[in-house]
Amino acid sequence: MGQPIKILIVEDEMIIAANIAMQLRELGYEVTAMVSRGLEALTHIRKNPPDIVLLDIQLKGTLDGIETAQLMQKEYDIPIIYLTANADDFYFNRAKGTHPFAFISKPFKKLDLQHAIELTANQMMFRNNPKPNPTEAGKASFVLSDRIFVRHNEKMIKVIIKDIYYVEAERNYCKIHTKDKVYLLVTTLKDMEEKLPTGHFLRIHRSYIANLAQVDEVSSSHVVISKKAVPMGKGLRSKLLDRLHTI
Incomplete structure (x- = not known):
């Protein structure tokens, strides 16, 4: 929220x-x-x-x-x-x-x-926090701070990263889906993929990045996050399951 x-x-x-x-x-x-x-x-x-x-x-x-x-x-x-x-x-x-x-x-x-x-x-x-935990070495190239800032109703507000369900591409914009709101961000999905912490987020489709901690079900063609079916690309199911086993 x-x-x-x-x-x-x-x-x-x-x-x-x-x-x-x-x-x-x-x-x-x-x-x-x-x-x-x-x-x-x-x-x-x-x-x-x-x-x-x-x-x-x-x-x-x-x-x-x-x-x-x-x-x-x-x-x-x-x-x-x-x-x-x-x-x-x-x-x-x-x-x-x-x-x-x-x-x-x-x-x-x-x-x-x-x-x-x-x-x-x-x-x-999009500022990285260069304070790696030695026990986490090799799991991620960087650790992002725990929040992002987005414009909503003519003001800047913070969105806590763990509260994000998934990110959806819409041309050169991204929709950030959370429990209560959807925020529109002027950036590409590729940029979001590079900036979100890799330990918790995975690009599961050309148009979607999922918060692994929010995944409720995994099907052959989609995942379910908070009762919403989010498309999953072909061949990514095994990668997703491997990642889910490690979080």
């Missing part, structure tokens, strides 16, 4: 923070908190990790925004969008070392905020 993207705002000007929060909620995102200091942000992240952090570079207090990001990144891999009223080379070059997904210069428009978040979500969607 789709969920709103969760965003933490770290901004020491509370009027600005409140305005950002209002705009984010209007865009359909969830604001987990508004905090004004770096140490507060780190405490909040440990209790309720967001999907994205909007972080003022020039925070007051013990830690500025860049130092806060550096400490956060020792424990978490959460995308950062920097907010800045001062884009001089000193701060910019320091900030680059934390690999932010975007910079937003104050004052900014609602559209600037929307675009920065959507670009970040798109990058997150």
